Amino acid sequence: MGILACLTFQEQGLSAKAQELASFLQIPVNPENPQSFTFHLELTFAGLRLLDSQERALEIDFLKDHLNYQRRGLRGKNELLAKALGYSKGVRKVLDLSAGLGIDAVFMTQLGFQVTSVERSRLLFVLLDEALKRSEELQPKLQFICADSFEYLQSQTSSRDIEAIYFDPMYPHKKKTALPKQEMVVFRELVGNDEDASRVLEEALKWPVSRVVVKRPLGAEELLPGVRHSFEGKVVRYDVYMRSL
Numbered sequence: 001m002g003i004l005a006c007l008t009f010q011e012q013g014l015s016a017k018a019q020e021l022a023s024f025l026q027i028p029v030n031p032e033n034p035q036s037f038t039f040h041l042e043l044t045f046a047g048l049r050l051l052d053s054q055e056r057a058l059e060i061d062f063l064k065d066h067l068n069y070q071r072r073g074l075r076g077k078n079e080l081l082a083k084a085l086g087y088s089k090g091v092r093k094v095l096d097l098s099a100g101l102g103i104d105a106v107f108m109t110q111l112g113f114q115v116t117s118v119e120r121s122r123l124l125f126v127l128l129d130e131a132l133k134r135s136e137e138l139q140p141k142l143q144f145i146c147a148d149s150f151e152y153l154q155s156q157t158s159s160r161d162i163e164a165i166y167f168d169p170m171y172p173h174k175k176k177t178a179l180p181k182q183e184m185v186v187f188r189e190l191v192g193n194d195e196d197a198s199r200v201l202e203e204a205l206k207w208p209v210s211r212v213v214v215k216r217p218l219g220a221e222e223l224l225p226g227v228r229h230s231f232e233g234k235v236v237r238y239d240v241y242m243r244s245l
Contacts, residue, residue, distance in 0.1 A: 005039040058186040060131040080231040084238035097149040109141040153203040168215035169197035212241040
């Protein structure tokens with residue numbers, strides 16, 4: 001995994017879950033000095049949270065975090081993202097290549113899409129998966145997969161169950177987010193930047209889907225040439241690459 005991490009728990013009854021998580025992550029459980037690890041995954045009956053070496057914490061909660069995951073005033077098919085993905089054209093099944101904190105993935109389910117979301121960081125994946133397990137409403141609409149997006153695209157090219165692909169690569173500059181500053185620091189420590197974004201998009205454009213949508217900062221250059229349409233908001237835009245099937 002390339003990141004020094006450990007898992008801790010104290011409450012009785014969590015041993016089996018702790019061992020399952022530790023086995024998946026290939027990290028030690030309840031070490032003597034958890035503070036000496038780059039990341040410290042803390043398991044309680046309330047859920048999971050991730051702490052870095054400075055004790056800054058990152059948690060994901062689709063139910064309680066209303067600011068990020070419970071958007072109000074949704075305009076349905078009139079939302080820019082719904083237009084970009086082709087909701088009015090009948091698109092419903094979307095592959096999200098950059099799960100991140102799951103904010104856009106959850107948003108897409110609220111717009112009426114069925115979403116498969118890929119995340120390559122194992123630590124971030126277990127936080128997302130735990131949050132999903134605690135949200136029964138989202139479970140029929142959303143699935144998280146732990147994989148490298150480029151490798152997933154290469155290994156799944158025969159899949160024709162996906163109708164559109166969505167990609168929001170990380171960039172060095174600060175992204176607009178409602179996350180507290182300290183949580184965003186932990187997130188960036190964890191995932192870094194998507195240096196292979198262009199290569200991932202090239203592979204995505206080989207898939208048998210009608211469109212690939214890339215989220216970009218407003219004013220940024222196209223990730224690759226060939227954008228057919230762009231839907232611009234106040235701070236971001238959605239670049240649409242079309243395919244003739």
